Amino acid sequence: MSTRFRFAALVPVLLLTACQPVNTTSGGAVGVQRQQYMFSMLSSQQVDQMYSQSYQKTVGEAKTAGKLDNDSADGKRVKAIAAxxxxxTGAFRQDAPGWDWQVNLVKSDELNANCGPGGKIIFYSGLIDKLHLSDDEIAAVMGHEIAHALREHGREQMSRAYAVQMGESLGGALLGLGQGGMQMADQVVQYSLTLPNSRQNETEADLIGLELAARAGYNPNAALTLWQKMGQAGGGEAPPEILSTHPADSTRMANLQAAIPKVMPLYEQAKGRN
Incomplete structure (x- = not known):
C-alpha cells in the first residue's frame, strides 16, 4: 500500500478514536439517520458561543453601516417565515425550539443566507431581490440553513478538522512523510474525506429543510424552483460534483423529488391549520 493511501486510511481511525458518536437529530419523515462523530473536547455550547460572538459582530457592523433591514417589508417577511x-424544529430536536433564535435581514447583493450554531439566522436581501423568491422559496432556503444548525454540521466539520490535524501530525511522523508527501496527503484527505462529507451534509440539510418547510405549511415543491433559480444564477459554472462541497444540481433535484412525496402529507395537514 502506498504512503498516501496509508495516511488517508489513518485519518478515519483517528476520527473514530478522538470523537464520540452522537445522534443530533431524529430521522423525521425524510429519514436522515446518519451517526455523526464529534470531538469529545468540543461541546455544542462552546461552538454556539464562538459563533454567537461572530454573529453579533456581523449584525452590529450591518447596523452601524445602515444595512440592517429588519423593518422593511422583506425584513418582516423573513421574520414571519422564521416564526x-x-x-x-422540535420534530427533529426537542431542545431546538427553546434555542436563543435570532433573525436578521442585511441589505447586500450577496446571494446568501445561513443559520449558524444555536439558531442564529442571517439573510441577505440580494437572495430575495435577484431571485424574486416567493415565501415558499424563502422557507426552503431557511429550512435548509436551519437544518445545518440542527445537525450541528459546523461542530462536525470542526471535529473533522481536528482529526485531520492530528492525522497530519501523527501520520507524518509515523509514515515518514516529507513536506511534499504531506501536501499530497492533504489532497488525499480533501478529496476522499472532507469533500464527500460536506456534500453529505448538504444533502441532509436539503431533506430536513424540505420537511421543516412542509411542517410549517410551505409548499415543498418550492425547493425545486429555488434550486433551479440558484443554478441559473450560477451560470452553469459549478465544478464537477466530485470536487464540490455541494451536490450536483441533477443529484440535488433527484433527491428532493424523491423526498417530496414523503412530506406532502405534512404539508397538507399544516396547510389546513394556517
Missing amino acids: RLIPQ
Whole structure:
C-alpha cells in the first residue's frame, strides 16, 4: 500500500478514536439517520458561543453601516417565515425550539443566507431581490440553513478538522512523510474525506429543510424552483460534483423529488391549520 493511501486510511481511525458518536437529530419523515462523530473536547455550547460572538459582530457592523433591514417589508417577511419554521424544529430536536433564535435581514447583493450554531439566522436581501423568491422559496432556503444548525454540521466539520490535524501530525511522523508527501496527503484527505462529507451534509440539510418547510405549511415543491433559480444564477459554472462541497444540481433535484412525496402529507395537514 502506498504512503498516501496509508495516511488517508489513518485519518478515519483517528476520527473514530478522538470523537464520540452522537445522534443530533431524529430521522423525521425524510429519514436522515446518519451517526455523526464529534470531538469529545468540543461541546455544542462552546461552538454556539464562538459563533454567537461572530454573529453579533456581523449584525452590529450591518447596523452601524445602515444595512440592517429588519423593518422593511422583506425584513418582516423573513421574520414571519422564521416564526413558522422554528416551532417545527422540535420534530427533529426537542431542545431546538427553546434555542436563543435570532433573525436578521442585511441589505447586500450577496446571494446568501445561513443559520449558524444555536439558531442564529442571517439573510441577505440580494437572495430575495435577484431571485424574486416567493415565501415558499424563502422557507426552503431557511429550512435548509436551519437544518445545518440542527445537525450541528459546523461542530462536525470542526471535529473533522481536528482529526485531520492530528492525522497530519501523527501520520507524518509515523509514515515518514516529507513536506511534499504531506501536501499530497492533504489532497488525499480533501478529496476522499472532507469533500464527500460536506456534500453529505448538504444533502441532509436539503431533506430536513424540505420537511421543516412542509411542517410549517410551505409548499415543498418550492425547493425545486429555488434550486433551479440558484443554478441559473450560477451560470452553469459549478465544478464537477466530485470536487464540490455541494451536490450536483441533477443529484440535488433527484433527491428532493424523491423526498417530496414523503412530506406532502405534512404539508397538507399544516396547510389546513394556517
